[in-house]
Amino acid sequence: MDRKSTGTEQETELIVDARWLREHRDDASLILIDTRAVKDFHAGHLSGARHFDPFPFHHTDTSERGIAVFDAQLQWIFSALGITGRETVVCYENESGMRAARGQWALEYAGHPTARMLDGGLKAAAGETLTTGVDKFAATDFGLSPRPEILATYPHLLERIGRPDVQIFDVRSDEEYFGERVRAKHGGAIPGAFHQDWTAALAADGTVKSPTELRAQFEAIGLDPAAEIVTYCQGGYRAAHAYIALKIAGYPKVRNYLGSWAEWGNRDDLPIEHPRRK
CATH class of the missing domain: 3.40.250.10 (Rhodanese-like domain)
Structure with a gap:
């Protein structure tokens, strides 16, 4: 269990560290989400990572209608990212920052059972080789199960x-x-x-x-x-x-x-x- 886990059965591990990433790098069920700005992603990212910068998606209406719009947007985004809910998704940025945290929280709210943040981000994963290549992946039909x-x-x-x-x-x-x-x-x-x-x-x-x-x-x-x-x-x-x-x-x-x-x-x-x- 990761050192940041609360250790309770009710809680999942919300973050993983660079050692965990090295050990699970080749897992077929692992999806990496780079949450940095698009220019930073294209300048160099972890191999196989998909891109989603949550910053442009501000929501300033939390009325019932506003939350319905937010839910629909999340379903569209996670479907476009090829996420099903059956994999482990790890969001990262340069450190343990607000973008990666927002990505993790949004996935958890949407009902994804294994959404994580990379503790320390790219700074902690300094041994990883960055690439500018972008792998192809198929879109999915993400099943949204909101956790209000x-x-x-x-x-x-x-x-x-x-x-x-x-x-x-x-x-x-x-x-x-x-x-x-x-x-x-x-x-x-x-x-x-x-x-x-x-x-x-x-x-x-x-x-x-x-x-x-x-x-x-x-x-x-x-x-x-x-x-x-x-x-x-x-x-x-x-x-x-x-x-x-x-x-x-x-x-x-x-x-x-x-x-x-x-x-x-x-x-x-x-x-x-x-x-x-x-």
Whole structure:
């Protein structure tokens, strides 16, 4: 079992390391997804990798209709990538970044049972030879089975603000959280949110910190393992990374708020808090 697994039967291994990749490189059931920008992919990628940069696919409508559109888009994307749900899919970028995390989370939400992120990304897999060749593969008909329990919408959050059994986790930069850098119509934060920059979950080498380290730092800021934790950022990408980190740390009930501040901060009908630096 990978060192980042929580060790519980309910949890799957959300990340794999470079050693695992070397050992399983030739598995027929392995699909690698390069989640970097397209120019980086074509400059050199892992042999056999397919390309999917999740960044262009922002979703700022988490109404019932908006989630239906998101679901349909995921089904189209994963079908176009030739994914069936019977293989192990490993998403990677240069380090353990938000793009790869978003790819992993999106696959998990879509019902894929073995979606992973490569811990440390290409930086950790330094011994791998990169190629500019692109292998051909056939499209599939991916069977979407959404897991709504790992996704949060604005109505879900609005109904739970202030509840002790639900905690909101803002993983944006300090400047965004304190309203010094405003990336929406309104600055500020969702009321009652706990805050820590998402990069605090990363070690100096770009890998995800150990479960023990993560658990200690999350508990230090007040996150309760017994509560439902809802992560958010600007667009649900950094929040996807925080989702993985929390799961690794043994937090069983975690949701990624898909719309994040790009949705919440652009609406006039949702409550906003304005934290101030001490």
